Amino acid sequence: MIREDRFLISRRPYAVDLSSLKVGEPTESGHYWAMVNAVWFRRHSRGHGDARRIVTVACTGTLRNLQGSKPVDARAFLAAYTDGRYGGDCQGRWDGENYWGAQKPEVIEQHLELLRPMLERYPAAPAGWDGWWRF
Template structure:
């Protein structure tokens, strides 16, 4: 991934919690699953027919990758992460009206505590996140 200071939604960037890196035990092939928490904005179509419109949504989830060597830190993980075909694993999404994601009330509350102000302050970075990272 490449870090950019400027936000461009067309580049599909992510903001990363640099303290959240998790690395698993090596696989049989000697590779490592690693992941970090992320948030991002995306554009989505809402409605049907002539009432269809494009809206911005705020998402929370993780970026996960199988890497050849154990990453020393989150920046090393992100630098080695080069295949963005699948994007982030979205665990919650807020469109300003509706929430999609977790089923546990406490997880929903945690997500909305971050996603509501994130969407309201679009495109600013939420506190505690580093951005913008893109493939």
């Protein structure tokens, strides 16, 4: 991934929590599953027919990848993460009106604590998150 200082939604950037790196045990082939927590903005279509409109949504989830060597930190993980075909694994999404994601009330509350102010401050990354990373 490439670190950029400027936010451009067309580049589909992510802000990451650099302290959230998790690395699994090596697979039989010696590779490691690793992940970091991430947030991002995307455009979504809401409504149907003539009432259809495009809205900006705030998302929370993870970026995960199978890596050839064990990453020493989140920056090393991101530097080795070169295949963006699948993007982030979204676990919660807020469009200012509707929430999609978790079913447990406490997880929904955690997500909305992060996503509501994030969407209000669009396009700023939340405080403490390192933005913006893109493929």
